[in-house]
Amino acid sequence: MIPTNRTVAQSLCRIPVQTASRALVNGVAVLRIPRASPGTAALVPGVARNVKNGESVRRVNAPIRRGLATTVHSNDSSSIRRPHFDKILIANRGEIACRVIRTAKKLGIKTVAVYSEVDANSLHVLEADEAYCIGPAPSAESYLRIDKIIDVCHKSGAQFVYGFLSENAKFAERLAEEGIVFIGPPSSAIVSMGSKSESKNIMLAAGVPCVPGYHGTDQDPQRLFAEAEKIGYPVLIKAVHGGGGKGMRVVSQPNDFMDALESAKRESLKAFGDQNVLRPRHVEVQVFADTMGGVVSLWERDCSVQRRNQKIIEEAPAPGLSPELRADLSDEAIAAARAVNYVGAGTVEFIFDNDTQKFYFMEMNTRLQVEHPVTEMITGLDLVEWQLEVAAGNPLPLSQSDIPLVGHAFEARIYAENPRNDFLPDSGSLLYLSTPTPTHAFAAPLALLSSEAAQPTQRTPDTSSAVTPSLRLEQGFTQGAQIGVFYDPMIAKLVVHGRDRTEALRVLRRGLEEYKVVGVSTNIDFLRTLAGNDTFIKGDVETGFIKKHYAELFPPVNEPSPEVLAQAALYVALRDITKSNAPQSPWVSLGARRFNGEVCERTITLSMDESPGTNINIIVGQTSPGYFDVRVQSPSGSPITFTSVAAQLTSPTTLTAFSRRTTIVSQLTPASTTSDIAERLHIFSADGSKITLALPSPSWLVSLGGDVLAASEGALRAPMPSLVVEVKVTVGDKVEKGQVVVVLESMKTETVIRAAAAGIVKAVGCANGEMVEEGKELVDIDASA
Numbered sequence: 001m002i003p004t005n006r007t008v009a010q011s012l013c014r015i016p017v018q019t020a021s022r023a024l025v026n027g028v029a030v031l032r033i034p035r036a037s038p039g040t041a042a043l044v045p046g047v048a049r050n051v052k053n054g055e056s057v058r059r060v061n062a063p064i065r066r067g068l069a070t071t072v073h074s075n076d077s078s079s080i081r082r083p084h085f086d087k088i089l090i091a092n093r094g095e096i097a098c099r100v101i102r103t104a105k106k107l108g109i110k111t112v113a114v115y116s117e118v119d120a121n122s123l124h125v126l127e128a129d130e131a132y133c134i135g136p137a138p139s140a141e142s143y144l145r146i147d148k149i150i151d152v153c154h155k156s157g158a159q160f161v162y163g164f165l166s167e168n169a170k171f172a173e174r175l176a177e178e179g180i181v182f183i184g185p186p187s188s189a190i191v192s193m194g195s196k197s198e199s200k201n202i203m204l205a206a207g208v209p210c211v212p213g214y215h216g217t218d219q220d221p222q223r224l225f226a227e228a229e230k231i232g233y234p235v236l237i238k239a240v241h242g243g244g245g246k247g248m249r250v251v252s253q254p255n256d257f258m259d260a261l262e263s264a265k266r267e268s269l270k271a272f273g274d275q276n277v278l279r280p281r282h283v284e285v286q287v288f289a290d291t292m293g294g295v296v297s298l299w300e301r302d303c304s305v306q307r308r309n310q311k312i313i314e315e316a317p318a319p320g321l322s323p324e325l326r327a328d329l330s331d332e333a334i335a336a337a338r339a340v341n342y343v344g345a346g347t348v349e350f351i352f353d354n355d356t357q358k359f360y361f362m363e364m365n366t367r368l369q370v371e372h373p374v375t376e377m378i379t380g381l382d383l384v385e386w387q388l389e390v391a392a393g394n395p396l397p398l399s400q401s402d403i404p405l406v407g408h409a410f411e412a413r414i415y416a417e418n419p420r421n422d423f424l425p426d427s428g429s430l431l432y433l434s435t436p437t438p439t440h441a442f443a444a445p446l447a448l449l450s451s452e453a454a455q456p457t458q459r460t461p462d463t464s465s466a467v468t469p470s471l472r473l474e475q476g477f478t479q480g481a482q483i484g485v486f487y488d489p490m491i492a493k494l495v496v497h498g499r500d501r502t503e504a505l506r507v508l509r510r511g512l513e514e515y516k517v518v519g520v521s522t523n524i525d526f527l528r529t530l531a532g533n534d535t536f537i538k539g540d541v542e543t544g545f546i547k548k549h550y551a552e553l554f555p556p557v558n559e560p561s562p563e564v565l566a567q568a569a570l571y572v573a574l575r576d577i578t579k580s581n582a583p584q585s586p587w588v589s590l591g592a593r594r595f596n597g598e599v600c601e602r603t604i605t606l607s608m609d610e611s612p613g614t615n616i617n618i619i620v621g622q623t624s625p626g627y628f629d630v631r632v633q634s635p636s637g638s639p640i641t642f643t644s645v646a647a648q649l650t651s652p653t654t655l656t657a658f659s660r661r662t663t664i665v666s667q668l669t670p671a672s673t674t675s676d677i678a679e680r681l682h683i684f685s686a687d688g689s690k691i692t693l694a695l696p697s698p699s700w701l702v703s704l705g706g707d708v709l710a711a712s713e714g715a716l717r718a719p720m721p722s723l724v725v726e727v728k729v730t731v732g733d734k735v736e737k738g739q740v741v742v743v744l745e746s747m748k749t750e751t752v753i754r755a756a757a758a759g760i761v762k763a764v765g766c767a768n769g770e771m772v773e774e775g776k777e778l779v780d781i782d783a784s785a
């Protein structure tokens with residue numbers, strides 16, 4: 001068992017709270033979002049010096065310097081390092097479960113996976129030594145069921161690592177009662193730091209500046225509304241136990257407050273089992289503590305660029321951070337961990353104002369974060385191995401003075417979502433998946449610093465040492481896997497490390513160019529644009545970065561070049577030649593024979609995926625085996641002809657033409673989804689960008705589909721496969737334009753469906769709790785009534 005100090009929580013209760021603070025345990029916070037002056041950022045989670053009354057940065061007592069994890073001894077020189085566990089249970093899914101399994105295999109530790117019914121064939125299930133089904137797809141019926149996870153622990157003889165319940169104090173206590181080791185902090189620390197409001201209480205008592213706002217226990221919606229009125233709009237509502245962008249809503253005007261409050265509470269209750277609300281945002285410090293009082297900082301990460309209040313790209317260290325500020329942030333984070341006798345891995349998050357150069361404590365996450373690989377890359381450490389060391393009762397492998405800080409790292413999160421549609425999550429099968437080749441499974445080892453600096457946390461990143469650029473892939477899905485609607489839509493994480501920020505960005509862009517996905521919409525093109533944005537390259541990041549630079553990040557979609565159109569047509573022609581074995585096929589039997597002096601030709605009609613009504617005709621003529629003339633008749637310009645183009649399919653997805661190889665993937669489109677498109681062709685260019693073209697459906701099918709659409713002109717349809725959370729109207733109701741009629745949930749995110757026009761509800765085609773397919777008619781509104 002891991003020793004815990006159960007007196008910590010009691011002693012914290014005796015700390016006098018500043019009377020000016022309204023932060024109370026398990027409360028709700030409604031916090032003001034400062035308005036930016038013209039030309040400036042509002043709150044920028046970057047880096048800043050926070051000098052307190054001219055005092056110098058406090059030095060934190062570092063634990064005794066030790067060797068590597070495999071040779072470390074405890075503080076008692078006669079006590080030999082304790083061994084790791086023989087078998088551990090991983091109560092999580094996706095890429096993070098695979099990540100833990102990888103370290104366990106490296107250390108010779110057996111692993112036990114748990115999974116829901118829809119995850120039966122998931123990668124983490126296949127990679128674990130044992131796997132147990134613990135219930136249906138919804139997390140509340142499987143991954144959040146404490147009793148089922150404990151039952152698997154007993155059946156398998158495993159110890160728990162961490163998972164969906166890693167920040168649940170009751171779970172830690174239940175494990176202790178069952179005699180199972182919890183690889184994580186003591187329950188008292190989870191209670192204190194897992195609650196955003198109580199953690200702010202502790203920080204205020206310690207003199208650490210916190211974000212202003214309401215943190216009270218009164219959960220009455222009218223009380224929260226009144227507090228928002230006092231603070232002034234815009235405000236951000238955040239669930240006390242929310243995180244990862246879940247349970248957070250920005251409210252710009254009073255009329256939207258109640259709907260946003262209910263949505264935030266619902267989302268948090270489903271994801272975390274708690275609906276009380278609060279707020280944050282973003283530089284965070286990775287801390288680690290052992291059971292003997294040793295606490296260290298593994299430096300900071302910048303997580304400023306976000307969408308839907310959720311991180312999308314992270315980097316370490318934070319750009320432009322001075323050694324003094326790095327020491328300030330690290331020392332404050334270490335102090336926070338010491339205040340609750342913390343054990344294991346934790347992340348202390350700060351918000352930072354670029355204008356005032358001040359930072360504020362937001363919250364502490366009592367686990368390894370999704371973005372922990374960037375910390376591993378700049379330190380050369382395996383943080384999961386550190387977790388196992390600490391859980392076994394061993395001291396921290398390194399002292400603060402020994403921890404490297406070398407180069408720069410980025411992590412880009414690959415999501416199934418459509419950035420051009422407000423980052424709406426997507427679901428479906430990974431029809432095609434091609435990734436860059438990783439250079440490392442873990443962080444490349446780095447030389448220990450062995451510094452005797454007076455202030456071990458006051459450090460400048462080493463960008464002079466020779467660092468070989470490296471790339472890691474953290475993924476939980478393979479080609480053919482199903483991205484469902486019940487969980488987070490993250491497919492993978494692309495992690496890179498370079499000598500400095502410029503080199504790391506170059507490696508990141510290259511990796512994104514080589515990442516190809518078909519089957520679901522992804523944010524890969526958006527990430528490529530972001531990584532090449534001039535402002536981002538300069539390191540001038542902020543939480544409102546996407547909104548501020550929207551026009552640059554979402555340029556107009558250009559019409560494909562004639563060469564790309566020719567490639568698509570050649571792909572279709574060559575594919576059909578390969579498929580057809582019938583002797584009567586003119587492509588096979590006639591080859592380049594001529595009729596009336598003309599080469600045998602075929603007209604292929606394509607259209608832009610976003611504009612299926614605008615057709616482009618491409619005429620392909622085979623002049624001799626393997627050679628073609630291609631004439632592109634684009635509606636926006638004069639016809640362009642390419643003569644004697646050598647072309648062949650070297651694989652079902654690889655076209656060699658125009659002296660280059662191009663990846664083209666075909667995706668058939670179900671007739672139930674759209675009547676206009678029969679097939680989509682996804683064409684990946686040399687720079688990694690993807691262009692999607694469509695092969696139109698036969699005219700009779702388009703006509704039939706038009707009749708159906710005309711009959712349901714006022715229908716509101718599901719934009720993706722979703723769970724119906726709430727139907728807010730009934731037949732006969734009068735609705736106004738913009739009124740909420742249905743609330744959907746997909747990928748742990750709620751989507752609100754609003755009336756497109758005022759009218760009378762003619763029909764309701766869904767019910768609360770029902771699963772609906774993409775395109776399903778939810779509500780039909782008669783706008784003429």
